[in-house]
Amino acid sequence: MGPIGIFDSGYGGLTVLKEIVAELPQYDYIYLGDNARAPYGNRGFDTIHTYTLECVQKLFEMGCPLVILACNTASAKALRTIQQKDLPHIAPDNRVLGVIRPTSEMVGTITQTGEVGILATNGTVSSESYPLEIRKFFPHVKTHQLACPMWVPLIENNEHESEGADYFVKEYLDRILSASPGIDTLVLGCTHYPLLMKKIKQFLPGGITVLSQGKIVAHSLKDYLKRHPEMESRLSKQQQRSFYTTDDPGIFDKMAEIFYGKTVTSSKMLTK
Secondary structure, three states: OEOEEEEEOOOOHHHHHHHHHHHOOOOOEEEEEOHHHOOOOOOOHHHHHHHHHHHHHHHHHOOOOEEEEOOHHHHHHOHHHHHHHHHHHHOOOOEEEOOHHHHHHHHHHHOOOOEEEEEEOHHHHHHOHHHHHHHHHOOOOEEEEEEOOOHHHHHHOOOOOOOOHHHHHHHHHHHHHHOOOOOOEEEEEOOOHHHHHHHHHHHOOOOOEEEOHHHHHHHHHHHHHHHOHHHHOOEOOOOOEEEEEOOOHHHHHHHHHHHHOOOOOEEEOOOO
């Protein structure tokens, strides 16, 4: 029996872990942030696949039978290859899940107009993963995407609540809404973006629903474990939480508190 592994290229996945722990507190969790090689958003498919697979294998080696890619870029550019080509050879009984599919499964039940805006990183937008996944479940839903390259640095420099952030929040919201007057639902397709929720709601007109991934992924994981008792029985339940980074643990711990909402103590993990 082992913990659930939560992987992200940096800190954003901590917003997902926070919601998963709130929904499923009985399990053990290991969080791994590949901060030394972040951000992933502007890297190519092959590089992201290589980095993500290395970190997934590290979590497998630490006893995790189930790993969640709590990173939209990794989910968009590496998940399918890992599931279909890598797992059968390296760990056929283990599983790797992402964050894009659970969110896509929800969108069509929320929108009334059938028009959805996706706010994400350059990498996630260029992958077309959200439009493709949403189309599978809701062929009638029309998607409009926009990359928001300034939002992550604002958050990681702890400027997301400052007045200086107002311009960039309003700028991207105005641009996505100008794509169509029918947009009534916005997906925050980056796990950093929930930290901007207060400002996003401040600059949005009424009647628009904003979907944040953490709670959606947590509910989806709970449902997955109910449907897969063979996996659930392999998970340890001591309520332990461990944190690892490929960069400086001191820096990670300071930043992690912003995303996780609690003090954490991490250790350094070396990649290849």
